[in-house]
Amino acid sequence: MEPFEFVTPSSIEEAVKVLASNGDKARMIAGGTDILVQMRAGRRTPSVVVDVKSIPELNAMSYDASKGLTLGAAVPCYKIYQDQTLAAAYPGLIDTAWLIGGIQIQGRASIGGNVCNAAPSGDSIPAVIVLNGVCNIAGPNGTRELPTEEFCTAPGQNALENGEMLVSISFPAPLANSGANYQRFIPRNEMDIAVVGVGSSVLLDASGQNFVSARIALASVAPTPVFAKEAGDSLAGKAVSDEAIQQASELAMAAAKPINDMRGTIRQRIHLIGVYTRRTLNIAIERARGG
Numbered sequence: 001m002e003p004f005e006f007v008t009p010s011s012i013e014e015a016v017k018v019l020a021s022n023g024d025k026a027r028m029i030a031g032g033t034d035i036l037v038q039m040r041a042g043r044r045t046p047s048v049v050v051d052v053k054s055i056p057e058l059n060a061m062s063y064d065a066s067k068g069l070t071l072g073a074a075v076p077c078y079k080i081y082q083d084q085t086l087a088a089a090y091p092g093l094i095d096t097a098w099l100i101g102g103i104q105i106q107g108r109a110s111i112g113g114n115v116c117n118a119a120p121s122g123d124s125i126p127a128v129i130v131l132n133g134v135c136n137i138a139g140p141n142g143t144r145e146l147p148t149e150e151f152c153t154a155p156g157q158n159a160l161e162n163g164e165m166l167v168s169i170s171f172p173a174p175l176a177n178s179g180a181n182y183q184r185f186i187p188r189n190e191m192d193i194a195v196v197g198v199g200s201s202v203l204l205d206a207s208g209q210n211f212v213s214a215r216i217a218l219a220s221v222a223p224t225p226v227f228a229k230e231a232g233d234s235l236a237g238k239a240v241s242d243e244a245i246q247q248a249s250e251l252a253m254a255a256a257k258p259i260n261d262m263r264g265t266i267r268q269r270i271h272l273i274g275v276y277t278r279r280t281l282n283i284a285i286e287r288a289r290g291g
């Protein structure tokens with residue numbers, strides 16, 4: 001690993017100043033479970049590493065049943081899934097927080113770090129997209145918001161401009177008759193990169209028999225996580241049925257543009273997107289009905 005300066009700002013303003021004055025040479029560290037591995041392998045060689053652990057806003061979680069959740073970018077996964085209120089309000093977020101790595105990784109790894117790392121396989125990204133997560137960004141010109149589906153721009157690259165950092169992710173309050181689920185396919189049970197991942201969320205009408213709206217997002221099947229908007233939109237206004245779910249899964253398969261690699265083939269991945277879209281939609285529906 002190359003030598004680097006380690007900076008520990010205690011405020012967003014201070015962090016932004018360090019980032020802005022060092023440009024590409026600076027890199028943030030939250031849990032370090034991606035960046036340290038990449039630095040050791042020589043894939044990233046920052047000369048300034050900016051630790052976010054002392055910035056209060058990045059380490060805070062605030063939830064209000066009417067306003068929703070603001071999740072600090074550096075909050076580790078274990079804090080999310082150990083929170084009983086969040087577990088009840090956002091089971092679709094808990095699905096992903098408890099499957100990123102093993103227990104040691106979950107003690108450090110953050111959803112913010114997973115999103116900023118912008119891996120096509122990042123397990124939290126589809127889950128955050130289908131929950132309508134919005135990225136709260138701070139930079140030299142103030143703050144801005146960006147829907148998570150617009151955040152990842154290429155493998156390992158995100159929409160942050162020079163001097164900008166992710167402060168938190170905001171989620172709207174869960175609506176009555178809504179539910180979400182994230183699942184991935186991996187050949188063994190943990191600590192592997194997803195062959196495919198699918199997140200689905202649904203909003204049903206009061207009878208629980210009709211879709212009001214739905215969102216579907218995919219991992220590991222394109223250079224960035226995919227928001228399969230057409231697939232989700234196809235369900236709006238339809239009765240909940242196997243046919244409607246099948247049709248949405250076919251649209252999700254069409255939105256996937258995977259490659260062949262050592263983890264899976266194009267054919268297998270497209271097939272799995274169909275299977276996991278149906279599976280996650282059915283669980284989201286069950287949760288929306290209170291199951």
Ligand SMILES: Cc1cc2nc3c(=O)[nH]c(=O)nc-3n(C[C@H](O)[C@H](O)[C@H](O)COP(=O)(O)OP(=O)(O)OC[C@H]3O[C@@H](n4cnc5c(N)ncnc54)[C@H](O)[C@@H]3O)c2cc1C
Nearest residue numbers: 028030031032033034035100101109110113114116123166
């Ligand atoms: C053994 C092991 C198993 C793993 N298993 C999984 C898995 O199952 N699923 C999965 O998706 N990932 C997995 N990962 C990858 C990693 O753990 C996750 O991506 C994790 O969520 C990253 O979070 P972090 O807080 O450690 O990020 P860090 O490593 O601290 O940062 C990740 C990237 O984001 C940038 N960054 C961090 N915070 C900010 C910020 N606030 N603003 C701007 N940029 C920022 C950093 O500069 C870096 O480029 C695994 C890693 C290991 C080592």
